[in-house]
Amino acid sequence: MTGAGSRLPEHEPTNRLTEALLHSKLSAMITDLAQYKRITIKIGSSLLVDRSDGLKSEWLQSLGEDLAGLSAQGAEILIVSSGAIALGRTILGLPPRPLKLEESQAAASVGQIALGPAYKSIFGNYGINVGQILLTLEDTEDRRRYLNARNTITTMLKWGVIPVINENDTVATSEIRYGDNDRLAARVATMMGSDLLILLSDIDGLYTKPPKENPDAEFVAIVGEITPVIEAMAGSAGSDLSRGGMVTKIEAGKVATKAGTAMVITSGIQNNPVSRLQNGKRATWFKPATNKSRARKKWIAGQLETNGTLLVDTGAKAALLHGKSLLPAGVTGVEGSFQRGDTVVIMENDRQVLGRGLVAFDATDACLIAGCQSRDIAEILGYEGRSEIIHRDDMVLETAGLQNDTITNEG
Numbered sequence: 001m002t003g004a005g006s007r008l009p010e011h012e013p014t015n016r017l018t019e020a021l022l023h024s025k026l027s028a029m030i031t032d033l034a035q036y037k038r039i040t041i042k043i044g045s046s047l048l049v050d051r052s053d054g055l056k057s058e059w060l061q062s063l064g065e066d067l068a069g070l071s072a073q074g075a076e077i078l079i080v081s082s083g084a085i086a087l088g089r090t091i092l093g094l095p096p097r098p099l100k101l102e103e104s105q106a107a108a109s110v111g112q113i114a115l116g117p118a119y120k121s122i123f124g125n126y127g128i129n130v131g132q133i134l135l136t137l138e139d140t141e142d143r144r145r146y147l148n149a150r151n152t153i154t155t156m157l158k159w160g161v162i163p164v165i166n167e168n169d170t171v172a173t174s175e176i177r178y179g180d181n182d183r184l185a186a187r188v189a190t191m192m193g194s195d196l197l198i199l200l201s202d203i204d205g206l207y208t209k210p211p212k213e214n215p216d217a218e219f220v221a222i223v224g225e226i227t228p229v230i231e232a233m234a235g236s237a238g239s240d241l242s243r244g245g246m247v248t249k250i251e252a253g254k255v256a257t258k259a260g261t262a263m264v265i266t267s268g269i270q271n272n273p274v275s276r277l278q279n280g281k282r283a284t285w286f287k288p289a290t291n292k293s294r295a296r297k298k299w300i301a302g303q304l305e306t307n308g309t310l311l312v313d314t315g316a317k318a319a320l321l322h323g324k325s326l327l328p329a330g331v332t333g334v335e336g337s338f339q340r341g342d343t344v345v346i347m348e349n350d351r352q353v354l355g356r357g358l359v360a361f362d363a364t365d366a367c368l369i370a371g372c373q374s375r376d377i378a379e380i381l382g383y384e385g386r387s388e389i390i391h392r393d394d395m396v397l398e399t400a401g402l403q404n405d406t407i408t409n410e411g
């Protein structure tokens with residue numbers, strides 16, 4: 001933790017000064033929303049759905065206004081929306097007791113179909129299209145499916161469409177599910193290389209102890225690193241409409257920050273929650289562990305097994321060292337049996353290892369296009385594949401210092 005705000009009474013001038021100083025210091029660092037180019041925002045069920053009245057349309061309208069504003073400033077927005085089960089149970093008039101798995105799944109199907117038109121109409125007011133994505137755990141855990149999901153969402157963003165994402169609750173079973181949308185949102189944010197994850201919740205952030213039971217709990221304004229001490233602060237702060245409490249938010253923070261995504265937890269209870277955040281509203285900010293590209297490259301370098309080898313010529317080697325992607329034209333040999341999305345080693349013809357990366361074609365197709373021009377891929381394979389065999393964002397080079405460290409938003 002690099003700093004902590006206080007929960008001291010507002011009337012004390014010193015504290016106001018401290019808060020102001022702290023705020024301006026933080027503003028210069030991570031709290032300025034304008035700096036973020038790709039923002040994933042998670043909306044908790046209790047913000048969207050009122051148990052007796054159903055969808056909170058006015059609130060959603062105000063969120064739409066905020067997000068349309070961010071989008072007009074050039075940010076790409078992804079929404080991870082909860083609320084399917086809560087809305088479904090309201091529409092169906094189900095009793096306020098815990099639901100059985102199959103009941104939640106059935107309620108989710110009713111709620112989800114009602115959420116879609118609500119988002120469509122809100123963003124339609126601003127000329128923005130939305131698209132629905134329902135994910136199951138394997139869609140982000142299996143590398144090929146991960147790449148597919150990422151390509152689809154990237155295309156939506158390229159078209160200016162806001163993805164509205166939820167877990168596919170109707171088919172997710174208890175053993176294989178994200179379980180809560182904090183975890184899902186963190187996976188989405190890291191998969192899409194978001195630079196910020198906003199968790200809009202019914203609590204305004206992290207306290208040194210669960211605040212409801214502990215009046216002396218202090219508010220934590222910024223977390224530099226999620227240590228066991230921070231984890232211990234989380235306690236449990238869930239509401240009965242959503243599954244995620246502070247514990248799942250801190251878990252989400254670990255996933256996000258490790259991958260280089262900053263995270264903020266703030267209360268979304270009032271209208272225009274994102275504008276309020278922009279204007280310095282109370283929130284807990286979590287710093288990204290390191291910059292996005294290094295974290296992502298570390299993930300590729302450290303966590304995956306390799307499934308094959310691509311041999312490359314000296315021209316390709318020079319291009320890679322200048323931060324370029326690996327094109328089929330520079331590939332002189334393909335070894336091993338790998339699938340699209342697997343990790344392969346990149347070697348020079350003399351078998352000196354240059355690096356590794358996630359390959360965009362399976363071994364058979366890679367053999368067919370090796371040595372060919374990217375423009376001929378469609379004709380050779382009969383489908384429009386990626387023009388790179390390994391995109392530079394999906395690649396890590398061995399030699400420290402030679403590695404290109406920038407990341408683009410390209411697929």
Ligand code: GLU
Nearest residue numbers: 083084085180181242243
């Ligand atoms: N996917 C669930 C829903 O839409 C929400 C899970 C959560 O609250 O975290 O109802």
